[in-house]
Amino acid sequence: xxxxxxxxxxxxxxxxxxxxxxxxxxxxxxxxxxxxxxxxxxxxxxxxxxxxxxxxxxxxxxxxxxxxxxxxxxxxxxxxxxxxxxxxxxxxxxxxxxxxxxxxxxxxxxxxxxx
Amino acid sequence: xxxxxxxxxxxxxxxxxxxxxxxxxxxxxxxxxxxxxxxxxxxxxxxxxxxxxxxxxxxxxxxxxxxxxxxxxxxxxxxxxxxxxxxxxxxxxxxxxxxxxxxxxxxxxx
Numbered sequence: 001x002x003x004x005x006x007x008x009x010x011x012x013x014x015x016x017x018x019x020x021x022x023x024x025x026x027x028x029x030x031x032x033x034x035x036x037x038x039x040x041x042x043x044x045x046x047x048x049x050x051x052x053x054x055x056x057x058x059x060x061x062x063x064x065x066x067x068x069x070x071x072x073x074x075x076x077x078x079x080x081x082x083x084x085x086x087x088x089x090x091x092x093x094x095x096x097x098x099x100x101x102x103x104x105x106x107x108x109x110x111x112x113x114x115x
Numbered sequence: 116x117x118x119x120x121x122x123x124x125x126x127x128x129x130x131x132x133x134x135x136x137x138x139x140x141x142x143x144x145x146x147x148x149x150x151x152x153x154x155x156x157x158x159x160x161x162x163x164x165x166x167x168x169x170x171x172x173x174x175x176x177x178x179x180x181x182x183x184x185x186x187x188x189x190x191x192x193x194x195x196x197x198x199x200x201x202x203x204x205x206x207x208x209x210x211x212x213x214x215x216x217x218x219x220x221x222x223x224x225x
Contacts (some may be wrong), residue, residue, distance in 0.1 A: 004158070031211055042119070042201070043159075043215040056212060090158050094211060101147035101166065101206055104213060106158035 002026055004107035008093050012113045015081060023074040023091030031096045032074040033104060034066060037088040049074060050096055081114045088112070089101045117142045119208050121216035128193055128223050134174050136188040136219045138203030140155045149213065150179050151202040159202055162188075 004025045011046050023033060034046040048056035049068040063085075065077040074091055088109045094102035119140045128134055138150065144197065147166055149160035163172045165181040172179050178189040188201055198218045204213040 006158075033211070040217070042217050043204075043213075047214055048211055092158075096211060099173070101164065102211060103149065103161055103164055104211070105161060106151075108158045109156075111156070 004091055004093055004105055006089075006107040008110060008112050009108065010113075013081065014113065014115050015079070015083070017081075018077070018079040021089055021091075021112075023076075023107055025072055025074075025091075025093035025105075025107075027093055027105060029093040029095045029096045029105075030071050031102070032068060032071070033092040033094075034074065034076055035090040035092065035106075037090055037109070039087075043090065046076075048065065049082055051090045065070075072093040078112075081112075083114050086114045117205065117214045119203055119205055119214050119216035120204050121201075121219050123219060124217065125220045126222070127189075128221065129178075130194055130223055130225050133189070133191045133193070135190070136201055136221070138186040138188070138216055139184060140186070140205050142205050142207035142214070144207050145205060145221045146208070147206045147208070148181055149204045150186070150188055151204065153200045153202055153218070155200075162201075192219070193221070195223050195225050197221065198223045 032049045033093045036044045047066045064069040067075040090109045091107040094104045120139045122137045150162040153159045166181045200218045202218045204215045214217040
């Protein structure tokens with residue numbers, strides 16, 4: 001595997017289900033991100049993890065729960081979602097340096113549909 | 116508040132017809148401006164990073180330029196395989212947070 005991988009690629013769930021999205025980066029990076037991409041809207045940052053520590057939570061509802069067990073893996077746990085949460089969920093990673101601007105590399109995304 | 120606006124929202128070109136996409140930004144302190152390409156159902160693919168006004172970068176038929184208020188992505192003699200959504204994003208802080216524009220969807224017809 002190379003780059004950033006995400007599983008599953010497609011997910012359909014009911015509002016009462018619990019599911020998890022998985023992201024793995026094979027680039028040796030130390031920062032990982034979750035983004036939400038809804039139709040006709042800009043990519044929206046959800047969470048940032050720097051060296052496994054959450055450094056940003058962009059006012060995301062508690063029904064989304066991130067987990068970063070190590071610098072290569074990132075999860076997004078989902079529970080009691082709403083239909084408006086249907087979107088493409090993108091994971092990205094980057095190498096954060098001291099003062100430099102890092103480039104984020106994205107995975108292919110998980111297309112989530114909430115019924 | 117940091118903001119990124121891309122125009123046009125959609126662009127249709129004939130193969131070989133050169134054009135430019137615009138990305139206007141308002142940030143408190145630009146640290147980097149990024150261009151990505153996104154194909155339907157896929158994640159964004161990194162194209163360029165620009166750091167300061169006057170900087171230019173090229174890759175095949177694409178050339179990105181940067182001023183203090185906007186960036187342009189020039190597409191020279193496009194081909195149908197250049198059809199995609201092009202995203203612009205800015206980084207203005209130390210958190211790694213990117214602010215994205217809504218994108219320009221380019222369609223190149225043979």
